[in-house]
Amino acid sequence: MKYMMMMHTPGGGPYQVAGWAKGDFAAHIEFMRAFARKLGAAGELVAAEGLAGPDQARLVRAGADGTPVTDGVFPEAKEFLAGYWIVEVASPERAYELAAEASAAPGPGGRPLRMAIEVRQVLSGPPDL
Numbered sequence: 001m002k003y004m005m006m007m008h009t010p011g012g013g014p015y016q017v018a019g020w021a022k023g024d025f026a027a028h029i030e031f032m033r034a035f036a037r038k039l040g041a042a043g044e045l046v047a048a049e050g051l052a053g054p055d056q057a058r059l060v061r062a063g064a065d066g067t068p069v070t071d072g073v074f075p076e077a078k079e080f081l082a083g084y085w086i087v088e089v090a091s092p093e094r095a096y097e098l099a100a101e102a103s104a105a106p107g108p109g110g111r112p113l114r115m116a117i118e119v120r121q122v123l124s125g126p127p128d129l
């Protein structure tokens with residue numbers, strides 16, 4: 001089964017890591033890279049990407065004539081989606097284990113961030129109704 005694990009981070013301005021000490025930032029990024037390597041080596045990683053901050057986000061809808069109508073930027077967002085992983089694992093419990101590991105990424109002083117990781121199954125077709 002495939003699951004998307006979405007990493008949410010506090011909003012209200014730029015990425016929280018922007019104000020961290022250089023060493024704390026480097027440790028956090030190395031954790032994320034090592035986590036992706038680990039998932040890849042286990043054959044569980046389908047895709048992973050970090051996302052630009054809410055200062056670059058836009059909501060887009062089709063206007064009456066089909067042209068794009070945009071709304072945003074959203075720097076005041078309470079929290080925002082910072083990145084995601086798509087994993088292929090045998091059970092939801094395994095996806096939860098991986099999400100908990102990602103949640104413990106180091107923050108300032110090496111302390112675990114315990115950030116929210118939303119986990120959703122990636123459907124292979126429309127849901128059963």
